[in-house]
Amino acid sequence: MTDAATTLVDQSRTRSSGRWLYAASITLLCAWVIVPLYLLLINTLSAPETVNSFPKSFIPEFDLGSLQFFAGFRGMLEALRNSIVVALLTMVMSVLIGAPAGYALSRFEFRGKELFRMLILLTRAFPLPLLALPLAVLFIRTGLDDTAFGLALVHTTLALPFAVLITFSLFSGIPVELEEAAWTLGCTRLTAFTKVVLPLILPGITASAIFAFVISWNEVFAAAVLTIENRTLTAFLLQTLGEAPMHLKFAGGFILVVPALIFIFAVRKYLFAMWGIANR
Amino acid sequence: MAEIQIKNVAKRFGSYQALHDINLTIADQEFMVLLGASGCGKSTLLRIIAGLETQSTGEVWIGGRRIDHLPPKDRGIAMVFQNYAVFPHLTVFENIGFGLRMQKLPNDQVTRRVQRTAELMHIEQLLKRYSGELSGGQRQRVAVARALAMEPDVILMDEPLSNLDALLRLEMRAELKGVLAESNTTAIYVTHDQVEAMSLADRISVMHQGRIVQAASPVEVYRNPAERFVAGFIGNPPMNFLPAVNSGNGQWTVAGRSLPGPQSAAGNLDFAIRPEDLRIASEGLTARVRLVEPLGAHLLVTCDVEGTMFRAILDSDMAIRAGDHLTLAPMQDRIRWFDPETTRSVA
Amino acid sequence: MNARLLPYVLILPVTLFLGVFFLYPFVLVAKLAFVGSEGLSLENFRDVISYWKFPISLKNTMLLAAVVVPVQLALALLMATMVNRMEKGRDLVLYIWTIPLGISDLAAGIIWLAIFEQSGFLNSMMTGLGLSDGPVNFLSYQNPGIVFLAIALAEIWRATAIMLVILVAGIGLIPKEYYEAAEVFGASPWQRFRRITLPMLRPSLQTALILRVVLAFEVFAVVAALGGTLFPVLMGEIYAYQFDLQNTNAAAALALIVLAISVVFTLIILRALRVPKGATI
Structure with a gap:
């Protein structure tokens, strides 16, 4: 009886952790596509001096230079x-x-x-x-x-x-x-x-x-x-x-x-x- | 007057002979059904009449005018397709009026004719809809209305009801018959459904392997099949066959019984009888019952007569079980005989 | 118009166009490649092959393809199966994943340059996290491994989408009933993938691989943006012969070699993933 209950709990736990892993991988793969584009956007929307400076900010300064x-x-x-x-x-x-x-x-x-x-x-x-x-x-x-x-x-x-x-x-x-x-x-x-x-x-x-x-x-x-x-x-x-x-x-x-x-x-x-x- | 004459029409697709030398005359205002199993050439023949397919040889005449070299639009025909072919980018109104617009009719005439045919097909409340918003039955009505609005000499229909569910098919069948009877058009209707063919047709052309094997009224096709193929195709279940041996003087031996038949010199014939034309009697063919299927009013009894499958439709109050032995007497005037060599009917 | 002639009239423009701009240039490129200083010879091929950069650029091109294509295939298969069982947000995820499909290799190279350059985001992050004391010049001859990594990442980032699209379309064509049947017979998700998805996907895999492998041998602008001369590849060498050395014949000879490699690989893929007649969906 208890055994069966534990198995059920285990199963739902694996299922929810599987779902979590699934959602996480999808998010990660989306980030893999978007982040590099975002980084290019930062550079594009920064003044030339900022682009050539170090270290870089991860937020664009919205400069059209x-x-x-x-x-x-x-x-x-x-x-x-x-x-x-x-x-x-x-x-x-x-x-x-x-x-x-x-x-x-x-x-x-x-x-x-x-x-x-x-x-x-x-x-x-x-x-x-x-x-x-x-x-x-x-x-x-x-x-x-x-x-x-x-x-x-x-x-x-x-x-x-x-x-x-x-x-x-x-x-x-x-x-x-x-x-x-x-x-x-x-x-x-x-x-x-x-x-x-x-x-x-x-x-x-x-x-x-x-x-x-x-x-x-x-x-x-x-x-x-x-x-x-x-x-x-x-x-x-x-x-x-x-x-x-x-x-x-x-x-x-x-x-x-x-x-x-x-x-x-x-x-x-x-x-x-x-x-x-x-x-x- | 729109009599249709098909003269020596044949069609080859590469090495495949789809139609062999078809000759058929369809009278003005006649409702002709082309009936046959899939691949028999019935749709090909219809499409040749429509001009959607070009015959390899032969001629097609409509109303005394040779039309087989003309494009579909100049043949005075309208067509209803199996999958309706209602234009998805146009409203029901524009679909029905499509052909009229192509004829450049003035707006008020288009509106009047669309309105009239829509009322005829009971779809006047759907005129503003698109085909995506219609059910299968409604699309079918639009397709028929679109053809009727053209006021064609000839209306061609390619399995128009086969995509509908059974109940709707019954309803549309009756309606179609009524509408077409009033419209004074000649109709050619292709189907593989013999019940549909029986109920609609003035005349049925039964097709088999690219040939018309019999063209006659529904009752004639049912009662007097011209060929063994027709006898085995029409009727549900179809005719029973048994080999018969000539015992002289117009007497034939069928399953050990002597029956009167044609005066023929042939040694062998095929005896044929419809399952509903059998009665239980004291004299007749001995049959062993294999299977009994109650159909409500009747029993469909599948038996075995000297190793050949033999079906009888009998009254359902009879208590018949598998394994029983029955004596089945064929109704004498319903017996038909076929020559096993030529497969043609012998009188 | 005669219905029998019509199809030929319709395909005539394409046939003519491809004849003039696809088949004929082939003959020309072959002619250029085989014309030496005195008539027909293999001189150009000898010159090209014996040049010291040839073995390196050949090795680099092949190595890059060998690393990038399998990773892309695995990634695209993973993404395609993941998106296949998705209910909510499928369209959004697919849109995001297919964005790189429209991005040119040059732009992709520049994007990854923003990350790997000396004052770029990777250095900024590493310094910010205290992993390094100052900006490192990743894309220099001292770090050939990182140059390779940057180029490979840019290629994987850019060109996985094309495989993904083909595979998603291919998976979409596999009727659901097969999976349900397999499930009824007790197949696990992994078995369903192995026994149903993969074999039924063969035509799509074939197309995806051919497109990708041929494109991988064409790698050029990504390398130009990220590695410059640090990582010579075949296409870059062809460009150099044509422009810097003004030697069209040598460029043609090298081009013919790339063509030959592409065709050989196409044939291998076709053979390896062929679908038996009648076994299609």
Whole structure:
């Protein structure tokens, strides 16, 4: 009798301590992600003198000195602008080129479909930024060297396989009967697409566009290889790593991180659905 | 006038022959049901008529106009899908009015027709809702209303009731029959449910392995199956079969008993009888009872006649137990005979 | 339009694009790599391999991948299973855990620089706690172990999220009934993880590992931000050949070597985690 009672108490004790451990590990892992970001935030929101002083405070002083220094640094704002232009171009190109293929994969059985899928999946096995090397030579010949468009082409190569697979999985989530119903109700293929499929898919397309934007925004190697005068923010920061003062690096790093936070927040609903089917 | 003619339509998917040389004429305002097990080609045939699938060979005519090369929107058809296909981003009103808007009808006409069909389907109070806020039965009503609002010559339905629960299906079945009878449209209805087919159809086309094996009225299909397949498919439970040996002069030996049958030169035929067409009598087939299932008014008795499974539906006040021996007499005018070679019915 | 042609019209842009900017550059990179001072030769490869930094950067890249990827895999699996049985706050936790997914490797390097630099937060904390007398220059040639640790931590911090997302999506596809069936048959949580989650997760594990391993060989900006020249890696050497030494042919040869390593590892992962035909969910 007492034995049974003790066992019960023991069990509930292990269970509650297990739950405590579970909650603690989740909190710890959240902290593991957030604390480094917070430390960067402290440095960004501190005066340049504070950033270079020792020891550091663990509370930001909300001084915009570092960010002002960043904005005033020669070439930095142009780099920021270049990054945005390249990322926007990449976003538009990868969705416009990728989405039709995603639609084809989800709706049609055709000869060569497997081969095409292979081509898309093949891109994954290769470190794509390396392809910037031969393209640098090619671009000089065609006058695309050191242009936002040239770099956007390379970034589109990076983003395109994702755009195809993500839109494939998005289109697959829309029952084909909806389109067929539209056809029987007086739509052509095109109007059925614009009136039925597009409104349903728009949020998902936006998410994959944002994804493409961030792929380009974050890319360092190809940007550094392909641009000289018209550096993107990542390429510019990389180039100045050696000599730039700490507060410039931190402010630059912070500016790089901000879109990431917004991006993950904006696409959080789609992140898992997109990856779920797209990666089978 | 919207008579539908299907002429020599065949469909191949790669090496798989989904439809073999289908020929079928459906009269104006007829309610035709395509009935068959899954994979028999009934949905493929419907989708070819709708223009959602392209036939490999053959022609489809509606109202004297060849339409098999036209896109779905130009065929004068409307369709109801199995999973309803109610557009989730539009309200019920806009769903029903979708086809009318595509025809660029003026607003007041759209409103009038949407209102009218919505009332017909008893969903006028749902017009402002989205499909996510509707039950399965309500979605089904929207899908039917959307098709009817088009005032089509032909309405095509692909298992429209199969996603509904049993009670709702019964209710919708009756309603659908009433609404369509009033609408003057020709209807083609695909289902695998023979009760549904019986209750709705003017005519049933029974399909099997890409062929139409019989196209006839529900009673005809039930009473006079043209092929052994139909006899074994229609009816719950379906017909019983026993081998019969010709003993000359139109007499056939079935399970040791002599029965009058067709005057035929064939040595063997298959004897067939429906379970409800058997009576307990002093003369007849000797059957050993294996299983008795009470169905309320009747007993479903599964027996064994010379090693062949044989079912009888008998009155439930009879005390029958497993292991009993029964003598079952078939009603003479209900006996059917099939040629085992061609599987076709022999008179 | 003809329905038979339509799919080809739709995939044409991607095919053309990848042809020009993915397949063709391959040919180019190979051509560059094999062109020596007198025609086709292995000269570039000989030069690249015999350079004193090659063995170090190869070793560093492989070592980093060997340490980082298994840790990430274990961490991502742990996080994915933890979040799988969560009821409240799942969305918030997942949002936080996936933040690094959107952060560039350069930014990640800078973030960890803020911690490890001489006047950084690690030194501040250690001094504050009385563990050291003054700021230590962690990221110098005297502390190669700490340089490695900083780079590895930054990589783990940044790139676990990508695996997490793939694995969470994969676990989401496993029907609950399998777990319930296993529980009825008396499987413990650990057995359920071993016997159901892991085998059923194979396609996702495959994808996650391939993506991560290939990315691990591409490690570049994190190292540039944290280690500079202290910790040479292959990608950094390629960059140096291209820019500092202006030797595109040598850069191409080294790039081809990285490509080859990536492909070999992809094939190994594909083979090791292959799913028998018909055994998919």
